[in-house]
Amino acid sequence: MTFKRGCLFLFFIFIFFTGTAAAVEEITQEHIKSFSLEAPEGLSLSGVELYNLDPNSNTSIVLNNYGEIYTLQINSTKNWGFWWNFDVSLTTPNGSIEHKTLKSGTLTALNYDVHIQYYWQALNSSVETSYFDIDLYTGILPLEATLQDYNPTKTTPLQFSQVSATSTSYYDLICYAVTPEEFEKQLNNDPLAPLTELTGDFFSWSWSMILSFVEKIPGVGPYLASVLEIAAITIDSIIFYFDLLFIEYPETTFLTIESFILGSAFCRRGNFWTKINRVCNAHVKIIELFINLVEAGVNMMSKIISAVADAINALKPI
Known part of the structure; x- marks a missing residue:
């Protein structure tokens, strides 16, 4: 030889x-109205994505930053068959409330997706995105919400020990659990981290x-x-x-x-x-x-x- x-x-x-221990672990659930997840041992929850939410639905997401509780409330309405309204509010650990209102008109969107601390792209998951939905991107610290799909949020990311949510609509879930090293890359806005993953x-x-x-x-x-x-x-x-x-x-x-x-x-x-x-x-x-x-x-x-x-x-x- x-x-x-x-x-x-x-x-x-x-x-x-x-x-082949992955530095980023995807946790997925399908067709649910509520969930409660704790971070796997040695990892933290970094991003949350809810897919295929129906219009005129209300969703509440509770984000536990190792004892500091952030509650994100998203209320959606759809009028005249194409006009979307989003009321987004965030209750911080000290009890203060931040609020954002977004509006958009689109004829093709049948439902909407929520991306919290958008960073990892779900390109190879069981959930498929399409032109028939509208995407809502949110950041937590401070509250930021936008419907644009390029460089959507610039807020400081947080890591969570537990995440839970309830909604009046069924949805599909992707939650990202990351190692401390990968979260440090996200915290430093490392442009190569999502690429290498x-x-x-x-x-x-x-x-x-x-x-x-x-x-x-x-x-x-x-x-x-x-x-x-x-x-x-x-x-x-x-x-x-x-x-x-x-x-x-x-x-x-x-x-x-x-x-x-x-x-x-x-x-x-x-x-x-x-x-x-x-x-x-x-x-x-x-x-x-x-x-x-x-x-x-x-x-x-x-x-x-x-x-x-x-x-x-x-x-x-x-």
């Missing part, structure tokens, strides 16, 4: 036996749109879509493990590789300088291996993109 193949074997063994999810979401187009190609569409789907699963896995090993847990990856290199070098016979030379050569080969893997991934993605582009060009009229 060559050194490169041996490293690949150890790499996959490491992945197989190492737990959701690289694989975003890739899958983009592929769903590409596949839906390719399937419409006459004759070969379904077969080409199947091939691309297999390639997408492969690349999705590569991106996931690259994110896991080199962005979330680089120290663990580095120490594991170093332990294999040092163990292999010093368990074999030879004088001290021979062992040092083995260590240096192993590092060079590891770097070359990673470069080859990156090149292979980039080449695979570029070939897939070229194949899709060629298919699109083939459909253009001459």
Whole structure:
């Protein structure tokens, strides 16, 4: 077995036996009118999203900031079939009440969603968003409410030990539980944190749109879509493990590789300088291996993109 193949074997063994503890955990519930959640051990609740709330409904959300209680009340009304009104109020721990009123006219919205401390995007969840709803974004410290979908809230985020809610409407829930390190990134408004958490999810979401187009190609569409789907699963896995090993847990990856290199070098016979030379050569080969893997991934993605582009060009009229 060559050194490169041996490293690949150890790499996959490491992945197989190492737990993939996520830095962000999604807690979901569907078709409910109330819930009460406590943060899992070692995590805190960072964001709450309620989906598919009916118009003319009232919703109360209680946010427990480790003993400090914030109560968010949202009352919605819909008039003339298209005109939405939202009354948003927040009762703070000292008893003061903040209030916001929002209005919007839209013909397509059938229900509305509430995003509290919007930060993580639910791209790969069981809840699907659409153009047939209206989105209400809220921040807590201080109260901020808006219907815009870009850079929606700029308030200071809070972490919660418990969250509960009741509503007169059925809704679907996504609650985000995060590690202290991930919450620190959110607190510092780290623009890379949502990206690193959701690289694989975003890739899958983009592929769903590409596949839906390719399937419409006459004759070969379904077969080409199947091939691309297999390639997408492969690349999705590569991106996931690259994110896991080199962005979330680089120290663990580095120490594991170093332990294999040092163990292999010093368990074999030879004088001290021979062992040092083995260590240096192993590092060079590891770097070359990673470069080859990156090149292979980039080449695979570029070939897939070229194949899709060629298919699109083939459909253009001459």
